[in-house]
Amino acid sequence: MSEDSxxxxxxxxxxxxxxKWQRDAIEKLASSALTEQRTARRWSIFFKGLMFAYLFIxxxxxxxxxxxxxxxxxxxxxxxxxxxxxxxxGAVNADSFMSSLHxxxxxxxxxxxxxxxxxxxxxxxxxxxxxxxxxxxxxxxPKIPVYAxxxxxxxxxxxxxxxxxxxxxxxxxxxxxxxxxxxDGYGFTEVMKKVGVERRLLTAGENKAMLDPxxxxxxxxxxxxxxxxxxxxxxxxxxxxxxRGSRLKETPETFSGLFxxxxxxxKMGLADALGSADYVARDVIKEEKIVDFTSQEDxxxxxxxxxxxxxxxxxxxxxxxxxxxxx
Numbered sequence: 001m002s003e004d005s006x007x008x009x010x011x012x013x014x015x016x017x018x019x020k021w022q023r024d025a026i027e028k029l030a031s032s033a034l035t036e037q038r039t040a041r042r043w044s045i046f047f048k049g050l051m052f053a054y055l056f057i058x059x060x061x062x063x064x065x066x067x068x069x070x071x072x073x074x075x076x077x078x079x080x081x082x083x084x085x086x087x088x089x090g091a092v093n094a095d096s097f098m099s100s101l102h103x104x105x106x107x108x109x110x111x112x113x114x115x116x117x118x119x120x121x122x123x124x125x126x127x128x129x130x131x132x133x134x135x136x137x138x139x140x141x142p143k144i145p146v147y148a149x150x151x152x153x154x155x156x157x158x159x160x161x162x163x164x165x166x167x168x169x170x171x172x173x174x175x176x177x178x179x180x181x182x183x184d185g186y187g188f189t190e191v192m193k194k195v196g197v198e199r200r201l202l203t204a205g206e207n208k209a210m211l212d213p214x215x216x217x218x219x220x221x222x223x224x225x226x227x228x229x230x231x232x233x234x235x236x237x238x239x240x241x242x243x244r245g246s247r248l249k250e251t252p253e254t255f256s257g258l259f260x261x262x263x264x265x266x267k268m269g270l271a272d273a274l275g276s277a278d279y280v281a282r283d284v285i286k287e288e289k290i291v292d293f294t295s296q297e298d299x300x301x302x303x304x305x306x307x308x309x310x311x312x313x314x315x316x317x318x319x320x321x322x323x324x325x326x327x
Contacts, residue, residue: 074289075109075287076111079116080115080116081118082115082116085120086127086157088126096295097133101113102137112280114285115161117158120155122157124236127157128235138164138166148161148168149168149275149276150169155178155259156178159176159178172274174261174265175261176271180236188214199215207220248269248270249268249269
């Protein structure tokens, strides 16, 4: 027994050494793997942090939280663009315009303001609010002149805004005028008869379905709409007469909705002279440096307006809000 035991001992020790070596190797591999995992996790967190920081900076810039507002150094002429259709939430709207106008007036280095207009018109409400604000600010800042400079077109609602300026400058080929009001739409009653479609409309209020495109024309509703258009047209005419004063050479065609070239508009008293924005800044305001104060929509505003417009279309709200146009 003793001899057998002595013979077996080296074998057991050899097995024990092999097991220990394997265990140590596994522990080292596991430790190395854990270390690599921790390192990879740290780098992952680091790069994710960088990515989020980058995204937040982009978002902050897009929302206008960084970079401050508009600032200028030295005397200058302030420029505000009035480009596009005039409508709530559109390219030209009262909120953004008033923000631009206030910024321009608040800058102590502003020596004059140019409204560079290139608009076919749009909402009489938005144009009216803008016109009123320009006149209000002119009373508060009588030493800072406001000039309208027309590029391609200044029609209807665009001219409604221009009429508030001290003077209107145009290019000889500009389109100016179209002082009128319209409400457009379509009638589908005959098409419905041909295809055999029956209109089933229920209302509470006898005039609720006024100007419904799928119902026959109601003379009463037509007369009501025409009276409203005439009223808004008279408001437009009053604004032009007040803005142009004795310079306006009024004729039966002036408020008929016609439009004219810039050169002809000067003869009619709808504009004052030929001139570009650079010319007015340099030779009229006497301050050649131009600083653009046009309000730029931030990212959240654009998204909010798109959502609002989509919701409005979904419930049919835009039918009336876009129905009456100065164009």
